[in-house]
Each structure stands twice: as C-alpha cells, then as structure tokens.
Amino acid sequence: MDVHNAFFHGDLEEEVYMRLPPGYQKEDKNKVCRLRKSLYGLKQAPRCWFSKLSTALLEYGFEQALGDYSLFTYEKNSTCLHILVYVDDLIITGSCEAATKQFKEYLSAKFHMKDLGFLKYFLEIEVAMSASGFYLCQRKYALDIILETRYLGAKPIAFPFEEKHGLAFNTSTLLEDPKPYRRLLGSLIYLGVARPDLAFSVHILAQFMQEPREDHWQAALRVVKYLKSDPGQGILLRANTNFEIMGWCDADWSRCPYTRRSVTGYFIQFGESPVSWKTRKQKTVSRSSAESEYRAMADLVQELKWLKRMLYTLGVRHTQPMIVLCDSKSAIHIAMNPMFHERTKHIENDCHFVRDEVVTTNIVLQHVQMTYQLADIFTKPIGRDGFWRFRNKLGIHNLYAPRGDIGV
Template sequence: MRDGIQLVVLVYVDDLIIAGNKTHLINEFKSYLSQCFHMKDLGALKYFLGVEVARNAEGIFLCQRKYALDIINEARLLGAKPSKFPMEQNHHLALAKGDLLQDPEQYRRLVGRLIYLSLTRPELSYGVHILAQFMQQPRKEHWEAALRIVRYLKGSPGQGILLKAACNLELKAYCDSDWGGCPLTRRSLTGYFIFLGNSPISWKTKKQHTVSRSSAEAEYRSLAATVCELKWLKGLLLSLGVHHDQSARVFCDSQAAMHIAANPVFHERTKHIEVDCHFVRDEI
C-alpha cells in the first residue's frame, strides 16, 4: 500500500487472486505477471479452490454448492431425505461401543471434506469438530453421524456466508463454553463467532487443552481464546490497510467470567487462570 493505492495478492500454489482499489493498476500488474510467467487470466473472481463467489450491490456471497453436491453424491445420498439438524442433541459419540468400520479411510475422507466445507458453513463447526476426534478408530455410530451431516447438506447445499458491502468495520465477538463437555476427559469446549460489521469472518469450536474445575474457568478460557483471535484479526486488517481504531466488543454470557475480567484482585480460586486473567484485562 502506497499513496492511498492498495494492491493485494492471494497466492495458493499456482492460483492467484488479485484485488485492489485501482482497476488500471490491477490490469498493469496482470500484464507484468504475464510477461514473467506463462499464465491465464480468468477474469472476475467466480470460483477459487471449491469456493463459489457471487457479488452484487449488497455484497459478496461465498458458498461451496458444487463441493457440497460432490460430497452428497459420493456418499450416495442424492435421493435421501434431508435432515433438519446436522447433529442430534445430547449425543454420546465419545462413548460409542459399536463395531469398528472395516474401511476407516472412507470415514476419514468424508470428515476431511466436511472440514473444508465448514469454511463457508459455520453451523457445521461443532459437528465436524466432534467427528474429527474419531479418525483413528471410527465406529458405526460415528459413520452414521457423519452421514446425518451429509443429509443435512442435502436440504441446503447452496448455503453460504454474505460479506456485506455496507460495513462499519466494527469487530464484535460472541464466545461460549460447554463445561466438561467431553465425557472421556471432561475437558470443556470453546466456541466463538466473530463479525466484522454484520459479516461473519471467523468461527471456531475447539476442545480446551486443560480440564477446568468450574464453569467460570471454562468460560474465561473461552474468553481468552476469543481475545487472541480478535488481536490477530486486528493485525490482519491493519496489514490490509484497514485501521481499526475503535474497541472490539466481546459478548460473554458468564457473569463470573466478566467479574473476573473486571476485578483487579486475585484470590486462590483464580490463581490457576491468572495468566489468562492478566491477558484479557490488559486488552480491556
């Protein structure tokens, strides 16, 4: 970025996306690349690594419709009845005792494709996170749960995310935790969802590294992970020329975690999360 002129190039192996705020400079850069390399200009961005791109005055819409249909077709579920939800509540997949799959590679391939599909499908984040834990020894129940997600995709293969043109560039995040959610290790789950304006840009579901002895601790670890992601996003936006001077807002539904973040006094019940406390408090 120089003198108000910005040019951004995204490179993946031999595929490139070129963006900028001056059309003639983009054309000049493409001409320069064509002189240095043997390359083909595919015009306006419509398809990139399985992600379909459509744009209008409202914004940019990203989806993986063809990729999702390929998954459904490979699972031979094109004629199946769609499922309303990707995963049932109160499942016990971690305690499954069914037969081991004779062909675990099929399960690993399907879950791997679902992981990539969650790039534009935030609602799959939790279900895919659960299924990815059983790659080593998948059982019959795990395979059936994976097929349920595929049947869910059949109901809305073109679902995606909309990056709105009317954006105030305000970062806001929602975080939550499932305390002791894993029945085997009793480790909690961290989940967060981050918006730039009204556009979703980052989401994650991940098992925490340590066991939390209280729901407040689990919630606070989730809060700390969300703050880390927000800091990284602010740095990324700055490298793209977007100066985010206003404070990012974090929404948490745990009163205990919010009191810990605001209270400068530690006591013995918060010593084990003191580093996270200092980190979040410094950001506040």
C-alpha cells in the same frame, strides 16, 4: 490468476540428484543428474516456488503481511494492491484498474500466467458479487459430497446432530475400512469454510477418525442428509455494514466424557457479516465453569487482535473498541477485577492477557443472556428449534433460495 507449472519455476538451494530417465543412452551406469530446478514430487518444491514468487513480489514493491505470510500488500501514493497466494493460484485486488493491469503484465513477464478474470470460483468456494456484497458458498462441493456418498435420493433432515448422541462411549461394530469415514470427515472439515452451522458436528465426528465405528459412520451420514436439505447455504459479506467488530464466546464445561475438558466456541461478526468462528476442545481441564468460560474469552480476544492486525495490513484503521459478548458474569468479573486470589492463580496468564486489552479499551466486555448467546451453537448439540433459531442469527443465507431475500 493461475500459474502454469508453478513448481518448475523454483530454484533448488540443496544438492538433489536423480537417476537418469529411462531410454537415456549412457556409457557410465553410475552417472546421475543433478537438479537445478524443482520438480513436482520433491518436498522442497512448494517452498522453492513460494520463495521465487515472494522474491518477484518484493522486487515490485510489495510487503509481506506479518499476520498472514500468504498476503502481500502494495501501497504507493494513492494506489493500493493486495495479493493473496495459495500455491499456484492468486487473488488480486486493487484500487486502480490501470495499476492492476500493469502488475498483471509484470507477473506474466516473470512467469507463465493465465488471467481467469473476475473472481467467481476459488478452491471449491463459489463467489457471487453484487451491490449487496460478496456471497460465499460451496454448493458444488456439497453436492459432490452427497453424490460420493450416494445420498442424492435420501430424505433430507432439518438439523445435523442429535442432542443425546452418545457417540463417546459407543460400542458398535468397528468399520472394516475406515478410509471412507476419514475421507468424508476431511471433506466436511473443508466444507466448514463457509458453513458455521457444521462446526460442532464436524468437531465431534473428527475425534473418532482413529477407530471409527458403525454408529459414527451413521452420524456422519446424518450430516450429509442435512446438507441435502440446503446445499446452497453460505455467508454474505455485506457491503453496507458498519465497522463494529463483535465477538461471541461460550464454553461447555467438562463436555468431553473421556478427558473432562471443556469445549470452546466463538463467533466473530464484522458489522452483520460473519468472518470467523471456531469449535475446539480446551487444552487443559478447567476446575469450574467460570474458568472454562474465561479460557474461551481469552481465545476469542486473541482472534480479535489478529483480525484487527489484518485490517491494519489491508489499510483499514479500526479505532473503536471491539465488543466481547459473554454469558458468564463470573468470567467478566475476573477480567474486570484487578485483584488476584487463589482461585485464579492457575489462569494468571489468561487473566493478564484479557485484562490488559480491557484496560487499553481495545475490547469492551458485555454480558449477554444464555438464550441470546450466538456461540452456544458451537459448544453443544441443540434441538431443531434452537438450531434453526441460532442459524438464522449467524448470518447464513442461501443464494439459490426462491425468495432471494438477500438481494444478490
């Protein structure tokens, strides 16, 4: 559903005044207008609108999720409703069609709403539904990026990033206007919502937004050429999957040549469906590869706990342990060994955090060989063969492929 003129519904709590509009006849030139309702352009407008909408949902009987304040849940008898809010756009799902229709009528009475029907397109994300599950992709958004960069006629390439790119200490000419580079990187960052294969490339290129150089721009255009090879790539959230949650974590020790900080990468699957992934630079310098791997494990466990909390909010009781797959035996030993020594005192908080989850059997640690570590693609640039091998295992599919192998 979509809300018409959403910001006009908000009630202002602060005293805000504005000049009289042009053409208004006034005797006293010192008179101004005091706003009672929010307007577009005010800093308070989004917060006022969300407060107004939240009040209406809470009055109906919804509860606001603590794990994500934009999610509201309603449970009464055997009826369940879930609302996901993004500014003036709402996704509504429910267990009963009659209850969903009744709630829509309630919203339409409170606000000027438009029912857009079944979910097909939301925030540049295309959604296709079938008995196989939900397929999410951003094909139109990817094609818009290719069109904006004028690379529709460019030759596509098989992988987005070269292994030895040397961008960190690059001395090529500074771009006269960095705005196109920043705009392109902003688009690629959002494109990564349904494209795990872009995570590491975008992570590297986003570090040069302050002073982008010519070679940085060419590397970004290489990612665009990679998009052209398969703009319809997306993820499939399977309907017939099991409830097993598996997390893969990896770290590349001292990857950053400037700060010598390590790069963390993790990837989470719900059954066979990819649900969460991330590439980011660690906040502190690690003194060993085991330490950097352990910090990556702690970040993954934190994300796993959040996902389990969200499942509980949605009414899913996930009781079995979550599996953490790590290719560092040293990191697993630190998590399993209750004894502390001098080499682990400086990561004591992470040690306690992960070890408590192991003791309570909330997670189970397993060792995986480096060649089968799915999170490896999120920590370092790899060649074409390795990139394609890992990409196929991540659960990325193309709905527009002629073979139609996913049954959507």
